[in-house]
Amino acid sequence: MTTQRQLVVVGNGMVGQRLVEAVRQRDPERRWRITVLGEEPRPAYDRVALTSYLTGTTEAELGLVPDGCYDGDSELVLGEAVTRIDRDARVVETSAGRVVPYDALVLATGSRPFVPPVPGADLDGCFVYRTIDDLDAIRDRAGHVASGVVIGGGLLGLEAANALLSLGLSASVVEFAPRLMPAQVDQGGGEVLRRKVEELGLAARLDTATERIAAVDGGLRMSFADGSSLDTGLVVFSAGIRPRDELARAAGLAVGERGGIVVDEACRTSDPSIWAIGECALAGGRVYGLVAPGYEMAEVVADRLLGGDAAFLEADMSTKLKLLGVDVASFGDAHAATADALEVVYADPVGGVYKKLVVTDDASRLLGGVLVGDASAYAALRTMVGQPLTDTPEKLLLAGPSTSDLGDDAQVCSCQNVSAGAIRSAIHDEGCADVASIKACTRAGTVCGSCVPLLKTLLTQSGVEANPALCEHFDVGRAELFDIVRVTGLRTFSEIIARHGRGRGCDICKPAIASILASLGSGHILDGEQAALQDTNDAFLANIQRNGTYSVVPRVPGGELTPEGLIAIGEVARDFGLYSKITGGQRIDLLGARVEQLPAIWKRLVDAGFESGHAYGKALRTVKSCVGSTWCRYGVQDSTSLAIMLELRYRGLRAPHKIKAGVSGCARECAEARSKDVGVIASENGWNLYVGGNGGFRPRHAELFASDLSDAELVRLVDRFLMFYVRTADRLQRTAAWIEALTEEHGDGLAYLHRVLVEDELGVCADLEAAMDRHAGSYTDEWAAVLDDEEKLSRFVSFVNAPEAPDPSIRFVTERGQIRPADGAPVVAGPTLEVVRR
Amino acid sequence: MTVLDVRAWTVVCRFDRLLPERGVAALVGGEQVAIFRTHDGALFALANRDPFSDAYVLSRGIVGSRGAVPTVASPMHKQVFSLVTGECLDEPGVAVPVYEVRVRDGDVEVAVP
Numbered sequence: 036m037t038t039q040r041q042l043v044v045v046g047n048g049m050v051g052q053r054l055v056e057a058v059r060q061r062d063p064e065r066r067w068r069i070t071v072l073g074e075e076p077r078p079a080y081d082r083v084a085l086t087s088y089l090t091g092t093t094e095a096e097l098g099l100v101p102d103g104c105y106d107g108d109s110e111l112v113l114g115e116a117v118t119r120i121d122r123d124a125r126v127v128e129t130s131a132g133r134v135v136p137y138d139a140l141v142l143a144t145g146s147r148p149f150v151p152p153v154p155g156a157d158l159d160g161c162f163v164y165r166t167i168d169d170l171d172a173i174r175d176r177a178g179h180v181a182s183g184v185v186i187g188g189g190l191l192g193l194e195a196a197n198a199l200l201s202l203g204l205s206a207s208v209v210e211f212a213p214r215l216m217p218a219q220v221d222q223g224g225g226e227v228l229r230r231k232v233e234e235l236g237l238a239a240r241l242d243t244a245t246e247r248i249a250a251v252d253g254g255l256r257m258s259f260a261d262g263s264s265l266d267t268g269l270v271v272f273s274a275g276i277r278p279r280d281e282l283a284r285a286a287g288l289a290v291g292e293r294g295g296i297v298v299d300e301a302c303r304t305s306d307p308s309i310w311a312i313g314e315c316a317l318a319g320g321r322v323y324g325l326v327a328p329g330y331e332m333a334e335v336v337a338d339r340l341l342g343g344d345a346a347f348l349e350a351d352m353s354t355k356l357k358l359l360g361v362d363v364a365s366f367g368d369a370h371a372a373t374a375d376a377l378e379v380v381y382a383d384p385v386g387g388v389y390k391k392l393v394v395t396d397d398a399s400r401l402l403g404g405v406l407v408g409d410a411s412a413y414a415a416l417r418t419m420v421g422q423p424l425t426d427t428p429e430k431l432l433l434a435g436p437s438t439s440d441l442g443d444d445a446q447v448c449s450c451q452n453v454s455a456g457a458i459r460s461a462i463h464d465e466g467c468a469d470v471a472s473i474k475a476c477t478r479a480g481t482v483c484g485s486c487v488p489l490l491k492t493l494l495t496q497s498g499v500e501a502n503p504a505l506c507e508h509f510d511v512g513r514a515e516l517f518d519i520v521r522v523t524g525l526r527t528f529s530e531i532i533a534r535h536g537r538g539r540g541c542d543i544c545k546p547a548i549a550s551i552l553a554s555l556g557s558g559h560i561l562d563g564e565q566a567a568l569q570d571t572n573d574a575f576l577a578n579i580q581r582n583g584t585y586s587v588v589p590r591v592p593g594g595e596l597t598p599e600g601l602i603a604i605g606e607v608a609r610d611f612g613l614y615s616k617i618t619g620g621q622r623i624d625l626l627g628a629r630v631e632q633l634p635a636i637w638k639r640l641v642d643a644g645f646e647s648g649h650a651y652g653k654a655l656r657t658v659k660s661c662v663g664s665t666w667c668r669y670g671v672q673d674s675t676s677l678a679i680m681l682e683l684r685y686r687g688l689r690a691p692h693k694i695k696a697g698v699s700g701c702a703r704e705c706a707e708a709r710s711k712d713v714g715v716i717a718s719e720n721g722w723n724l725y726v727g728g729n730g731g732f733r734p735r736h737a738e739l740f741a742s743d744l745s746d747a748e749l750v751r752l753v754d755r756f757l758m759f760y761v762r763t764a765d766r767l768q769r770t771a772a773w774i775e776a777l778t779e780e781h782g783d784g785l786a787y788l789h790r791v792l793v794e795d796e797l798g799v800c801a802d803l804e805a806a807m808d809r810h811a812g813s814y815t816d817e818w819a820a821v822l823d824d825e826e827k828l829s830r831f832v833s834f835v836n837a838p839e840a841p842d843p844s845i846r847f848v849t850e851r852g853q854i855r856p857a858d859g860a861p862v863v864a865g866p867t868l869e870v871v872r873r
Numbered sequence: 874m875t876v877l878d879v880r881a882w883t884v885v886c887r888f889d890r891l892l893p894e895r896g897v898a899a900l901v902g903g904e905q906v907a908i909f910r911t912h913d914g915a916l917f918a919l920a921n922r923d924p925f926s927d928a929y930v931l932s933r934g935i936v937g938s939r940g941a942v943p944t945v946a947s948p949m950h951k952q953v954f955s956l957v958t959g960e961c962l963d964e965p966g967v968a969v970p971v972y973e974v975r976v977r978d979g980d981v982e983v984a985v986p
Contacts, residue, residue: 507939529912539894539912541937542946542953567894571933571948574895579948583928835886835897835908842898844905844922844929 039068039108042340043127043137045117045282047073049082050313050329051143052099055109057337067340069109070135072127074116075166083326083482086198088170091709091725091738097167120286122306139308141336142283142296146276146314146324151186155248160255161270164195173271177202180268184208184257186245188215192273193358196237203742204268207238209245209257211274219354219365223382224407227389231361231408234387240265276324278315291317300346301339302332310336323350326482327450334452351449353420355406355413355485361387362410364485367403367420368393376402379428383408392416392428399423401431414489418445418455447489450482458490462497469494470779487779505766506543509536513691513766517551521762526557527564546570547766550653553689554761556813559820560689561827572651575831576817577633582845582856585633586626587613588650589640590686593660593678593698594621603643611636614853619730620657620695622648627854629841631832637818646816649687653767655694658682659707663700663717672717674700677746681715684750684807685757687814691764691773694757695729709737712760712770713753718742722749726756727771727785735771738785741793754807755792755800762803880973880984888976891916896932896945901985906972907932908981909956911943917956918974918983923947924967931969 042058044051055069073079080097088097105111115129126136148163150156160180162173177183183199185192188210199206208215214225215232229239244260248270258264278295289297289305295317302310302318313329314322323329328350338345353366371378375396382389388408394401401419406412416431418441424431441447443456461467461476470490474480480487503512509532511519516535525531528548532540540548549568553560560566560573572578577585589604604623608615611632613625628636637647650656660678664670678698688694697708698715708714714725720743728737741752764773777784790796792803821827832838847854885899891910898921899906905921909932921929926949934945936956943956952963961967973984 508937538940539936539938539943541939541944542935542951545935545937564893566892567936570935571930574933579930579933581926581928581949583930583949829890830892833898834900834905835890836884836899836901840900842905842929 040066040138041136042067042069042139042141043135044069044071044141044143045127046143046145046313046315047071047075047079047100047111047113048143048145048313049079049099049326050145050333051141052079053330054141054143054312054333054337056101056104057334058340059104059109061337061341061343065108067108067139070137071105071109071111072115072117072129072135073111073113075168076114077167078111078113080167081482082165085164085167085170086194086201088167089174089198090201091736093736094167096736117282120282120309122286122309125308137308139310139340142304142309142311142315143313143333144279144282144315146278146322148272149275149277150272151245151274153186153245153248155250155255156272158248158250158255160250160268161248161272163272164191164198170198173198173269174202176269177204180254181205182207182267183269183271184265184267185271185273187273187275188212188239188241189218189273189275190216190354190356192271193232193237194356195271195273196232197358199269199271200236205236205238207240207265207267208232209240209243209259209265211242211244213242215239215241216363219369220363220405220407221370221391223380224363224365224389224391224405227382227384227387227407228361228363230384231387232358235361276314276322278317278322280315283309283311283315291320291322295322298347300348301344302336302347303339310339312336318347319349323352325350325352325354327351327452330450330482331452351417351446353413353417353449355410355483362406362408362413364406364410364413364417365404366413366417367401369403369405371402373402377428379432381429381432390432392432394424394428398428401428410485411488414447414486415441415492417449418447418489441493447493448477448479448482448486451478451480453477453479455493458493459497462494467494491779505547506541508532508538508540508544511535513547513551514763516547517554517762520548520551521555526552526555528568529564540568542570543766546573546653549573550689550691550766554810556809559815559817559824559827561817561821561830566827566830575630575633576637576647576651576821577628578651580626580856583842584626584845584856585628585630586624586650587628587633587636587640588618588622588624588648589645590648590682591622591657592682592686593658593675595660595675595679600643600645603640603645607636607639607643610639612854614855618650618657619659621659622650622657624650627847627856629833629845631838631841634822634828634831638822641816641819641822647687647818649817652687653690653692655682655685655688655690655696657695658685659695659697659711661698661700661705663698667700669703670700670717671719672700672722674698674706674715674717677715677722677749678706680746681713681750681753684811685753687817688757688761688807688810690757690761692767692769694760694770710734711737713737713756715749721745724749724752726788727774729769729771731769733771740785740789751804752792755803756788758803758807758810759788759792759799880986882975882977882982882984884980884982886981888979888981891981894936896934896936898929898932899983901972901983904985905929906983906985907945908974908983909936909943909945911936911956915943916974916976916981917943918972919945919954919956919959920970920972922969923949923952924961924969925950925952925964 078100115131117127119128182205185196188208196206247258254268280296283296296311298316312332335345335347355364371393380391391405393403441455445455467473504510545568658678658681660674663674695711696713697706697711699706699708710728714737716723722744724741725737726740774784781787833842846857848857883901896909907921909917933948946953959969959971
């Protein structure tokens with residue numbers, strides 16, 4: 036057995052982490068032991084998505100280090116900077132005095148933001164934009180000031196300006212060049228971009244050099260070369276990056292004149308045992324400030340470390356991003372630097388669209404292009420760079436290319452360098468049938484996401500239609516079925532399946548149709564044929580437990596309970612011998628009820644003023660709240676009253692999945708509203724609405740959807756949100772997954788919802804509100820309705836031929852003073868079971 | 874020649890008591906039997922015990938079809954059983970007992986061996 040060699044990686048950023056994973060993937064025999072030394076106190080996170088940290092994405096969600104990535108053969112040391120490389124002894128030394136020997140050393144130290152030598156750039160209130168710590172500091176400052184200025188109108192500068200807007204500041208960008216994003220777009224594209232971002236509330240000062248920053252009363256004053264000045268609360272520098280090459284420099288490695296560790300096409304430095312990758316490396320005379328080339332370098336070094344001969348030649352600098360809702364993309368030779376290149380331009384300044392293609396002088400091949408305002412053709416156009424044109428440039432500009440003739444070599448995902456051939460192989464050989472599985476299998480689409488539409492196209496072309504079919508009985512998905520039922524007015528399962536499906540249904544389509552019928556207001560869910568569609572929980576208006584008994588949860592709106600109510604619930608639990616437990620939704624769960632006991636339990640609860648809490652339904656569950664300004668010394672709004680009002684408005688609303696909501700009376704968020712589908716948090720000026728949160732298997736925080744709403748505005752917006760969800764989500768899709776699916780379909784799901792539900796782009800808002808008004812107006816208690824109906828009551832028996840007999844298989848034992856199911860005989864499920872035939 | 878019918882038939886309930894595409898449970902000679910009425914009026918009877926969860930709940934499952942086979946899905950973990958043979962269609966090798974069931978004079982009768 037050969038001894039393990041030591042690989043030391045300096046830096047745990049996106050590229051350093053990618054290297055570790057790339058080596059691990061290629062090194063199943065564990066020939067390399069890996070030590071990663073990171074200066075930041077946290078493991079690698081997604082800097083591309085950094086801005087989302089300010090709008091609610093958590094540190095954990097940004098994290099890039101998979102569970103189990105570091106094990107016995109690899110180690111991640113955080114919060115320790117490497118201070119010296121001793122090339123003779125082949126060791127590195129850290130700020131904590133640790134000495135780590137290496138056989139191979141990879142420098143992935145990244146870059147630092149460049150702060151121009153402007154007097155005053157080091158004042159309080161001046162920031163850079165690179166790490167989570169930077170964002171925390173900016174957020175703190177933003178809480179006390181009204182405006183912010185970003186110096187630098189490049190890609191990252193606009194991102195930072197966007198962040199300032201999302202923090203509620205008025206924001207400006209100061210750019211030295213005569214246009215925004217000078218590296219990516221040309222003058223024409225820059226002009227459209229400026230107009231669009233100014234429409235969206237961002238002021239842009241172009242052709243402007245900052246000479247000085249001074250502290251003035253309560254803020255900063257920026258003075259410009261033209262003699263003008265601007266007062267602001269904070270300044271963010273985003274004027275480019277500088278490679279962090281100081282370690283290499285001190286160790287005597289070759290560095291470039293303007294910085295950057297010189298590497299060859301293997302990404303090897305002037306010392307053959309030392310490599311450099313990412314933004315600290317100077318490859319082919321240039322420093323790459325994008326993540327995609329960094330990833331490619333990581334792959335090259337991983338390959339070389341394991342005996343391969345991969346090379347980093349020239350990276351694709353294509354970029355696509357969405358800033359303040361404006362699509363901007365550039366690819367290939369965007370500035371027409373190729374000799375005799377021709378530019379074909381389409382500009383619609385009114386519509387805010389600018390498109391340019393750069394082609395060879397005979398218009399036979401595509402060289403590059405710029406897209407502003409509409410970048411839908413980006414993914415397909417980028418893959419065609421260097422290829423013969425499939426159509427005239429004008430047609431390609433206006434209609435976009437067809438992707439059917441995408442060659443296997445064409446690069447689909449530039450961030451992860453995945454070709455069309457690799458995607459096709461994942462579809463055909465690995466059986467990937469949807470975008471999510473392609474992402475998991477190839478990593479394509481996992482960084483910037485701009486190629487996701489192309490992944491869908493490739494799936495469709497490979498004959499793998501995104502199959503919306505609900506089950507073997509219906510070829511359409513839930514959303515389409517909802518529309519069919521709504522428009523045709525069909526109200527029985529038999530009619531619906533006869534006209535739009537086949538067979539007699541199953542445990543998937545029947546509850547789905549039951550839910551649709553209930554959402555459309557079709558009487559009691561156990562009326563007529565509907566009774567046969569319901570899952571056992573809905574059929575018995577209670578939640579089935581592991582031993583076949585049910586639990587009963589009365590509604591406690593907003594979690595507010597009178598002493599009399601509390602006593603009544605306690606008496607019911609005592610008299611029926613039920614196990615009682617407080618739920619996470621601020622109510623009381625009564626467990627262990629047999630089918631024949633349910634009506635008697637409900638009768639007692641209904642008489643005491645309670646009603647069904649719909650704990651059994653794919654429906655609104657609870658609206659959790661804190662005591663709010665009524666009692667709490669920190670509260671700024673009456674969260675309890677609002678929660679009760681919301682719970683009473685939306686109770687009984689059947690939906691594709693359960694709906695949870697919460698209302699907090701101040702930013703301390705004691706009601707945990709952001710873990711709910713609908714979360715409301717009080718602000719000084721009203722209510723902030725968050726949507727799309729959930730706990731469960733994959734926890735998600737709800738994201739801010741609208742701010743400072745009045746009670747009436749809030750209710751209208753929640754009406755629209757919930758009814759649109761009810762109508763268009765897939766079965767068993769919580770709001771978070773629904774918004775994710777909208778993102779796959781429309782770009783940014785939340786922005787899409789904003790367009791539909793706030794700007795009323797589809798003209799459906801009035802209808803959604805009316806539908807919710809109908810729901811609220813027609814609500815009745817499902818328990819009370821059964822108690823009034825002899826026929827329905829007769830179904831609540833354990834045995835049809837012995838209505839009084841309890842199920843003898845249900846047995847309890849006592850634990851901590853209450854019942855619990857007795858553990859029965861071991862469960863037998865296997866080939867030993869006898870098959871009895873008639 | 875005469876074949877004696879030695880099976881013991883037990884009257885369970887009136888046929889009208891059964892809802893189309895739902896089940897009921899009955900106690901027959903100490904056994905729990907799940908009886909289902911499909912949309913066309915046909916009757917099927919299985920053991921009520923779900924072999925996967927060991928709970929007596931199959932009568933409360935959703936009745937439907939898979940291909941041409943009438944089925945019930947366990948309400949506990951949704952495994953689908955054939956109403957005709959009792960076999961689990963999701964887990965080959967697992968099955969529940971099936972019983973004979975008929976309608977006589979409007980009464981539903983089950984035979985448990």
